[in-house]
Amino acid sequence: MIHDYLPVTRQDMETRGWDQCDFVYVTGDAYVDHPSFGTAIISRLLEAHGYRVGIISQPDWKTKESIQTFGHPRLGFLVSAGNMDSMVNHYSVSKKRRKEDAYTPGGVMGKRPDYAVVVYCNLIRSVYKDVPIIAGGIEASLRRLAHYDYWSNRLKRSILLDAQADLISYGMGEHSIIEIADALDSGLDVKDITFIDGTVYKTKQLENVYDYKLLPDYEELVRDKKRYAESFFIQYSNTDPFSGKRLVEPYDGKLFVVQNPPSKPLTKQEMDDVYALPYMRSYHPSYEALGGVPAIREIKFSLISNRGCFGACSFCALTFHQGRIIQARSHESLVEEAKRLTEEPDFKGYIHDVGGPTANFRFPACEKQLTKGACPSKQCLFPEPCKNLKADHSDYVALLRKLRAIPKVKKVFIRSGIRFDYLLADTSRKFLKELCEYHVSGQLKVAPEHVSDAVLNRMGKPKNAVYRRFVKEYKEMNERLGKDQYLVPYLMSSHPGSTMKEAVELAEYLRDLGYMPEQVQDFYPTPSTISTCMYYTGYDCRTMEKVYVPVNPHEKAMQRALIQYRDPKNYDLVTEALRIAGRTDLIGYDKKCLVRPGGTKDYRSKNSSGGSKGGKGTNSRPVQKTDKGQPSGKKKAIRNIHKKKGR
Numbered sequence: 001m002i003h004d005y006l007p008v009t010r011q012d013m014e015t016r017g018w019d020q021c022d023f024v025y026v027t028g029d030a031y032v033d034h035p036s037f038g039t040a041i042i043s044r045l046l047e048a049h050g051y052r053v054g055i056i057s058q059p060d061w062k063t064k065e066s067i068q069t070f071g072h073p074r075l076g077f078l079v080s081a082g083n084m085d086s087m088v089n090h091y092s093v094s095k096k097r098r099k100e101d102a103y104t105p106g107g108v109m110g111k112r113p114d115y116a117v118v119v120y121c122n123l124i125r126s127v128y129k130d131v132p133i134i135a136g137g138i139e140a141s142l143r144r145l146a147h148y149d150y151w152s153n154r155l156k157r158s159i160l161l162d163a164q165a166d167l168i169s170y171g172m173g174e175h176s177i178i179e180i181a182d183a184l185d186s187g188l189d190v191k192d193i194t195f196i197d198g199t200v201y202k203t204k205q206l207e208n209v210y211d212y213k214l215l216p217d218y219e220e221l222v223r224d225k226k227r228y229a230e231s232f233f234i235q236y237s238n239t240d241p242f243s244g245k246r247l248v249e250p251y252d253g254k255l256f257v258v259q260n261p262p263s264k265p266l267t268k269q270e271m272d273d274v275y276a277l278p279y280m281r282s283y284h285p286s287y288e289a290l291g292g293v294p295a296i297r298e299i300k301f302s303l304i305s306n307r308g309c310f311g312a313c314s315f316c317a318l319t320f321h322q323g324r325i326i327q328a329r330s331h332e333s334l335v336e337e338a339k340r341l342t343e344e345p346d347f348k349g350y351i352h353d354v355g356g357p358t359a360n361f362r363f364p365a366c367e368k369q370l371t372k373g374a375c376p377s378k379q380c381l382f383p384e385p386c387k388n389l390k391a392d393h394s395d396y397v398a399l400l401r402k403l404r405a406i407p408k409v410k411k412v413f414i415r416s417g418i419r420f421d422y423l424l425a426d427t428s429r430k431f432l433k434e435l436c437e438y439h440v441s442g443q444l445k446v447a448p449e450h451v452s453d454a455v456l457n458r459m460g461k462p463k464n465a466v467y468r469r470f471v472k473e474y475k476e477m478n479e480r481l482g483k484d485q486y487l488v489p490y491l492m493s494s495h496p497g498s499t500m501k502e503a504v505e506l507a508e509y510l511r512d513l514g515y516m517p518e519q520v521q522d523f524y525p526t527p528s529t530i531s532t533c534m535y536y537t538g539y540d541c542r543t544m545e546k547v548y549v550p551v552n553p554h555e556k557a558m559q560r561a562l563i564q565y566r567d568p569k570n571y572d573l574v575t576e577a578l579r580i581a582g583r584t585d586l587i588g589y590d591k592k593c594l595v596r597p598g599g600t601k602d603y604r605s606k607n608s609s610g611g612s613k614g615g616k617g618t619n620s621r622p623v624q625k626t627d628k629g630q631p632s633g634k635k636k637a638i639r640n641i642h643k644k645k646g647r
Helices: 010-015 039-046 086-090 116-127 137-142 159-163 174-185 218-223 227-235 270-276 286-290 332-344 394-403 420-425 430-439 453-461 464-481 500-513 530-537 551-564 569-580 599-606
Strands: 021-025 053-057 076-080 133-135 145-149 155-156 167-169 199-203 211-212 246-251 255-259 303-304 354-355 442-448 485-492
Touching: 021 039, 021 303, 039 076, 039 137, 039 174, 076 116, 076 137, 116 133, 116 137, 116 159, 116 211, 116 354, 133 159, 137 167, 145 530, 155 218, 159 167, 159 199, 167 174, 167 211, 218 227, 218 246, 227 246, 270 332, 303 332, 332 394, 354 394, 394 430, 420 464, 430 464, 442 453, 442 464, 453 530, 464 485, 485 500, 485 551, 500 551, 500 569, 551 569
Parallel strands: 021 053, 021 076, 076 133, 133 167, 211 246, 303 354, 442 485
Antiparallel strands: 145 155, 167 199, 199 255, 246 255
16 A cells, blocks of 8 residues: 555546546535544545545636546546535635635635535536545535524425535445445445445435434425424434434425435544544645645644533534534544654643543443444433433543553543533542643633523523533633633534523623633534524424524624623624613613713723723733743733632
């Protein structure tokens, strides 16, 4: 086997002695041969099974020649938009065009089309009429059945139909892609590949489909949002690989999109094998002159230790993509990869992260999940931790200790999210101690998201009291260790269920902390989340209760402004929001008031000492991250917002 990048040109293919590729992989990302990129994993896995794969990265979708680099593949085309949904990649929540694409050489925007999977597949079909097309990746995975599309503000059909693809390989895809490849290689027609878990196909003959749940017809979903909410919950309840049923979505009663049950989770050995494939661990050298691919910076010296998440936040699509069952790599696999990192010429001694969707999940939530799957009708952590939950960080602590002991490793950080409610469910505080002592880079980012229990309930997040308890324990642990470390919360505005009342409640909470966050995430409706279903339908699909949804852009701007009420630019929005909420008591000169009544000039005077730098009552110091994760004494201000006296 040649240890090099996979072919990106016909000359590369011929240098390897190939006259044809088995598969041509078309991707919306630059070609980065690193296991943090789905294109790299799938192509290397196919290579390990003896298949020849060529990569067409970011083709010019306006010309047919761009997807003819390798000619007709022997078995088929694989198509992915890349590591992100192309619409999220292109547009902010306010639908404004982003200025940079981290997955493109030099960060240049505009190298992939909107709705990339549909565009690429149709381009291929226009040239190769009968070649099998298999769509995959996050964009295809989360649009595999009828879905609300925020950018066009309408319900769209399964992407399988609009893309004219033959199959969707949904989820992470390692099992299904090899089964698809072997089936095609055996001579089976792609139209007869209807039996593989983790795939979606289309058929006109429902009598050939067995043991399925029938969803409402697409036309019915378009007419009735409540029916869509009901249909979505059926989908959500069938995302488990052990208990999930086959789902059938009709289109005019004449065409049927069939979703097979999800693929089984990877075993620990299979996970190890995937991450041991011969990746080059960087972007293709042809991008060097263009400035490289920015996305590599965040992951080059990080380790992926797990997949899946049983946290199941309403606004997260992980349940539909990676599932709720945790899959983890062995200590040996991670230590071996870490040792390889230390041999990189630009390694400076710092492993930037050891985690996954949730860093401190290292095994399934309970023993039952290993054989029977996750419970379809209840959550592991919400609204309270399940009595069967196995909350234990000992394996993660042991792993981190091994990584810290590797020669040349100075420090190991944890920068992917941790679930503080899971941490508190563990009666031992060994992980909290080691987290604070060894693995925080000056600040720990956590995601309480909101303070109103009414909103947190819609988010699928723990009550605010749980977060306050974590804040207290984190502070006490750092004091015990003699550490001056920072806790920075991620907050979200305008989530379904948040009226102006709850938005003001969050602003008051921040006022009492003396803190204004520099970044706020306005709720972004992306395909295949419970929160997006709420946003579109006005129903919580879990209970079918009606939910208040802030959809008006001006109202969303007001809710966001309340979180950053100290910013003079937000004065008019904040005062308007307070009047709408009936909280004009917060406009005045009392210390509890959010704004003064004298307009932006008076407002600026009130906040001149704080503004976005923290305001009265916070401990501020000039901080900028260095490779050591320690302050460098430059301008960036990071506050420990939970160190105000009495908190």
